[in-house]
Amino acid sequence: MGRKLTGPEKAAVLLMTLGEEVAAKVLANLDDREIQNIGNYMSALGDIDRSDMDSINKDFYDMVESGTGGLGIAGMDFLKTALMQALDPAKATEILNNITTPGEEMGGGLETVRLLDPKLISTF
Structure with missing residues (x-):
């Protein structure tokens, strides 16, 4: 892409x-104007190279992990609480133990983002 x-x-x-x-699921949490806005960007993006996708995913992960972006909580704290409420504690613990940061070999990154609340993603 070459631009910010x-x-x-x-x-x-x-x-x-x-x-x-x-x-x-994320779009279901947005209003019509927000859906239109993001839809316009989606249709205009064209090809996105892997390095740009990785950079954007890392930016989002860093925002969630640091608690910036208006969340007021750290990402792993949020994820732990959400998983413990949504799943059997043993299953939640297993998933949490397998989560890594972006760039590590297994788990983490995009797989971690898939586990997040769609409303959280919509505020990115």
């Missing part, structure tokens, strides 16, 4: 990398 992307452009790329099912 805006927040809505990054959100469009992030949604596209998450796949249709997760993107649909």
Whole structure:
């Protein structure tokens, strides 16, 4: 791409990398104007290279992990609480033990993002 992307452009790329099912859940939490805005960016993006996708995913992960972006909580704390509420504690613990940071060999990165609340992703 070669240029700095805006927040809505990054959100469009992030949604596209998450796949249709997760993107649909996120879009369901947006109002019509927000959907139109992100949809416009999605249709205008063209080809996105792997390094740009990785950079955007890392930016999002860093934002969640640091608690920036208006969340007021650290990403792993949020994820732990959400998983413990949603799953059997043993299963939640197993998933949490397998989560790594982006760039590590197994788990983490995009797989971690797939586990997050769609509303959280929509504020990226």
